[in-house]
Amino acid sequence: MSNETVIHSLPDTASTHDIEPDGHHGHHKESFITKYIFSQDHKMICKQFLITGMIWAIIGGLFSVLFRLQLGYPDQTFPFLEDFLGKWAKGGRIEPEFYYALVTMHGTILVFFVLTQGLSGTFANFLIPLQVGARDMASPFMNMLSYWFFFASSVVLLSSMFIETGPASGGWTSYPPLSALGDASLGSNTGMDLWLIGMALFVVSSLLGGLNYIATILNMRTKGMSMTRVPLTIWAIFFTAILGVLSFPVLLSGFILLLFDRHAGTSFYLSDIYIGSTFKALPNEGGSAILYQHLFWFLGHPEVYIIILPAMGLVSEVMSVNARKPIFGYMAMVGSLFAITVLAFLVWAHHMFVSGLNPFLGSVFVLLTLLIAVPSAIKVFNWLTTLWRGNLRFTPGMLFAIGFVSMFISGGLTGIFLGNSTIDLHLHDTYFVVAHFHIVMGVSAFFGMFAGIYHWFPKMFGRYLNNTMAYIHFWVTLAGAYLIFWPMHYEGLAGMPRRYYDFSPWVSFNNFQGLNRFISIVSIIVFAVQLLFVFNFFYSVFKGRKVKTQNPWGANTLEWTTPINPGHGNWVGEIPEVHRWAYDYGKEGREFVPQTEPVGANEQKH
Amino acid sequence: MESVVNRPSAQRKRIHPYKFILWVAMGSIVMMFAGLTSAYIVKSNQPKWIMLDLPVIFSYSTAVIILSSITIQIALKEFKERKIALYRNMLALTFVLGVLFIFLQLLGFNQLWSSGITLRGAGAAPFMYVIFGLHGLHVVGGIIALLIIFIKAFSRRNRSYDPISIEVASTYWHFVDALWIYLFIFFMWIQ
Numbered sequence: 029m030s031n032e033t034v035i036h037s038l039p040d041t042a043s044t045h046d047i048e049p050d051g052h053h054g055h056h057k058e059s060f061i062t063k064y065i066f067s068q069d070h071k072m073i074c075k076q077f078l079i080t081g082m083i084w085a086i087i088g089g090l091f092s093v094l095f096r097l098q099l100g101y102p103d104q105t106f107p108f109l110e111d112f113l114g115k116w117a118k119g120g121r122i123e124p125e126f127y128y129a130l131v132t133m134h135g136t137i138l139v140f141f142v143l144t145q146g147l148s149g150t151f152a153n154f155l156i157p158l159q160v161g162a163r164d165m166a167s168p169f170m171n172m173l174s175y176w177f178f179f180a181s182s183v184v185l186l187s188s189m190f191i192e193t194g195p196a197s198g199g200w201t202s203y204p205p206l207s208a209l210g211d212a213s214l215g216s217n218t219g220m221d222l223w224l225i226g227m228a229l230f231v232v233s234s235l236l237g238g239l240n241y242i243a244t245i246l247n248m249r250t251k252g253m254s255m256t257r258v259p260l261t262i263w264a265i266f267f268t269a270i271l272g273v274l275s276f277p278v279l280l281s282g283f284i285l286l287l288f289d290r291h292a293g294t295s296f297y298l299s300d301i302y303i304g305s306t307f308k309a310l311p312n313e314g315g316s317a318i319l320y321q322h323l324f325w326f327l328g329h330p331e332v333y334i335i336i337l338p339a340m341g342l343v344s345e346v347m348s349v350n351a352r353k354p355i356f357g358y359m360a361m362v363g364s365l366f367a368i369t370v371l372a373f374l375v376w377a378h379h380m381f382v383s384g385l386n387p388f389l390g391s392v393f394v395l396l397t398l399l400i401a402v403p404s405a406i407k408v409f410n411w412l413t414t415l416w417r418g419n420l421r422f423t424p425g426m427l428f429a430i431g432f433v434s435m436f437i438s439g440g441l442t443g444i445f446l447g448n449s450t451i452d453l454h455l456h457d458t459y460f461v462v463a464h465f466h467i468v469m470g471v472s473a474f475f476g477m478f479a480g481i482y483h484w485f486p487k488m489f490g491r492y493l494n495n496t497m498a499y500i501h502f503w504v505t506l507a508g509a510y511l512i513f514w515p516m517h518y519e520g521l522a523g524m525p526r527r528y529y530d531f532s533p534w535v536s537f538n539n540f541q542g543l544n545r546f547i548s549i550v551s552i553i554v555f556a557v558q559l560l561f562v563f564n565f566f567y568s569v570f571k572g573r574k575v576k577t578q579n580p581w582g583a584n585t586l587e588w589t590t591p592i593n594p595g596h597g598n599w600v601g602e603i604p605e606v607h608r609w610a611y612d613y614g615k616e617g618r619e620f621v622p623q624t625e626p627v628g629a630n631e632q633k634h
Numbered sequence: 635m636e637s638v639v640n641r642p643s644a645q646r647k648r649i650h651p652y653k654f655i656l657w658v659a660m661g662s663i664v665m666m667f668a669g670l671t672s673a674y675i676v677k678s679n680q681p682k683w684i685m686l687d688l689p690v691i692f693s694y695s696t697a698v699i700i701l702s703s704i705t706i707q708i709a710l711k712e713f714k715e716r717k718i719a720l721y722r723n724m725l726a727l728t729f730v731l732g733v734l735f736i737f738l739q740l741l742g743f744n745q746l747w748s749s750g751i752t753l754r755g756a757g758a759a760p761f762m763y764v765i766f767g768l769h770g771l772h773v774v775g776g777i778i779a780l781l782i783i784f785i786k787a788f789s790r791r792n793r794s795y796d797p798i799s800i801e802v803a804s805t806y807w808h809f810v811d812a813l814w815i816y817l818f819i820f821f822m823w824i825q
């Protein structure tokens with residue numbers, strides 16, 4: 029079914045207004061509310077996701093600065109903390125309970141609210157219709173709901189930070205029994221319930237989004253846009269959505285069982301364990317905390333790829349455009365995305381090597397885990413060969429794309445250490461793991477996201493970001509990320525455990541005190557530079573240099589054939605037809621050949 | 635506008651996006667129940683596992699939901715043949731059967747609960763309450779959808795011959811039916 033038939037037969041699909049170049053609508057004026065708040069235009073929903081994600085990123089980043097103060101200066105007090113945090117920082121020192129709450133919220137916010145919905149929500153919404161040639165999503169209404177569920181879950185999570193007992197504090201993985209028993213810790217009370225409710229709403233949001241992304245990509249492509257011609261961004265988002273749609277429901281079922289254990293007296297995860305704070309054994313029978321770990325990591329591992337795949341897609345596209353070369357090995361890129369998607373479902377137990385897992389089963393998971401290195405290496409190889417002998421244009425987007433590859437290599441290599449269960453016995457729950465996943469997932473995904481924002485900002489807002497601030501942002505972040513996380517490998521190898529409040533009682537870790545302080549100082553600098561980016565962002569939305577040409581980067585993809593400030597419906601008149609893949613750069617003496625250009629008579633066809 | 639509407643040669647035969655969304659959503663729901671039933675299998679191998687005999691009421695509810703699948707299929711057929719009166723009757727019947735199904739499920743829960751099988755302790759019962767309960771919620775979602783379509787079928791203003799909403803609803807209805815049969819057999823055989 030074509031776009032137009034869909035749009036015209038369904039009341040709630042994309043606008044059928046006459047679309048004029050500067051986005052004014054012919055039929056009726058949109059009110060402020062339908063245009064900016066309950067908007068069904070995918071481009072506005074993208075901006076809502078982006079800005080909500082940015083606010084979360086600032087909060088989550090600030091939390092890390094706070095707990096880094098504790099780790100860097102365990103023997104000092106900071107009276108200003110008491111002014112801000114009140115009872116949580118009596119005498120200017122963060123309370124242990126609050127330290128755990130900060131770590132938990134930092135993880136939850138950045139993994140889910142920033143790098144999942146902030147990243148996917150932004151770029152899936154923006155790029156799918158624009159790059160496949162559709163006027164909007166398959167169901168703009170569901171798309172709007174997806175954002176508002178995200179908003180509701182954000183409100184719930186945020187509210188948990190202001191309650192008497194504080195927010196959840198059992199880590200972003202919320203393992204029982206800590207998460208199942210109110211007596212276990214302060215944060216295991218109402219904070220944990222709000223965490224679970226917030227996450228349930230979050231799951232609904234990402235399912236609504238994911239269903240729409242898949243349906244739009246498969247059903248709403250413009251004429252000529254076969255699946256082998258779509259840009260890699262679209263393939264990456266497609267596989268991301270599949271991962272989410274198949275793994276988030278399992279997480280939800282794990283959460284439902286947890287809620288029952290908390291409030292209905294069931295024994296899914298709880299057994300007759302003895303509780304120190306009440307001096308009693310629980311009445312529960314037969315529950316197994318490991319069951320939760322299985323249900324959690326069955327999502328949890330795909331989740332890390334839900335975070336990284338969109339970044340990979342963005343990087344591939346930005347890199348090819350700015351290397352003025354076709355992406356190397358398009359089909360290999362698609363194939364490796366597919367392989368990663370399949371393998372992502374088969375490796376979850378590598379997070380549980382020390383949970384008493386049967387060692388034979390463990391060795392199966394070792395094998396499957398190490399297999400992921402193959403598609404990952406293919407991707408890295410293809411990015412490097414795309415750069416090789418390209419006419420590189422070092423735009424800020426391109427720098428972040430290259431930085432992504434560097435980070436992904438560094439973090440991927442340590443994954444191979446951890447994937448071997450014998451080495452993981454020593455490294456599990458140490459700073460080595462913290463270093464691994466921050467480099468390979470945290471920083472890499474942020475780099476992919478920044479590459480995307482710098483590259484598509486002109487299309488989103490019709491203005492450019494300031495380049496000077498962008499270059500400062502890039503170089504400080506790159507250097508800072510390595511300075512923060514590289515030393516953590518050494519700490520982890522020496523056995524320094526993660527999630528500890530204070531290491532000073534351990535004589536063996538005393539020699540890391542200076543290093544910890546150094547890491548904390550760099551974190552503060554890097555955080556400040558992110559604020560510079562935020563300033564650049566909002567300044568440029570209003571005051572940035574205006575975009576004067578339709579296709580400022582000389583890119584092939586369809587979004588650059590729309591007006592500079594496209595209205596709802598994206599194209600004036602017909603949606604263009606596509607005649608070639610997205611990567612005809614430097615072909616037969618031409619710098620770039622847009623996808624809309626018919627294949628010439630003597631031209632080699634792709 | 636005309637040129638946009640009648641763009642030639644773009645009419646590839648494709649599944650309607652709403653139907654497609656439904657199919658993906660059903661895959662997603664399957665994963666949720668697959669997660670729960672595999673949790674059940676893992677736990678049922680542990681010591682202290684207490685088995686559960688399903689009361690006979692659940693067989694009646696199985697019959698009811700299978701019947702409702704047949705009636706909604708007839709409704710769909712009548713709609714496509716524009717026999718609107720018959721269509722409305724069948725839709726109403728399906729709706730009533732759906733409500734009856736939920737009622738029987740609650741009756742079954744009640745019977746078990748009053749015989750002392752509650753959420754406490756180890757074993758199959760707590761799983762049964764959670765899994766059947768979640769399935770029931772999905773049926774309730776279907777009942778609400780039916781209700782909306784039913785009201786539409788009687789409204790004078792909204793005369794639509796577009797079968798998409800009834801098609802989507804009937805597919806979903808068959809899905810929750812099949813899901814129930816799976817769960818029923820699962821709890822009968824895997825102990």
Ligand code: HEM
Pocket residue numbers: 332333335336378379397398400401404439440441442443444446447448452455456457461464465468469
């Ligand atoms: C070569 C590929 C990779 C391998 C072999 C690998 C292996 C592992 C292993 C075995 C662990 C568990 C360590 C432990 O807790 O003891 C782990 C943790 C983790 N990995 Fe990877 N990894 C790889 C790539 C990635 C990628 C690409 C991402 C994300 C984009 C990622 C994100 C994470 C996260 C978030 C954790 C820690 C979760 C937690 O405990 O809080 N990994 N990795």
Ligand SMILES: [Cu+2]
Pocket residue numbers: 328329332375376378379
């Ligand atoms: Cu993993």
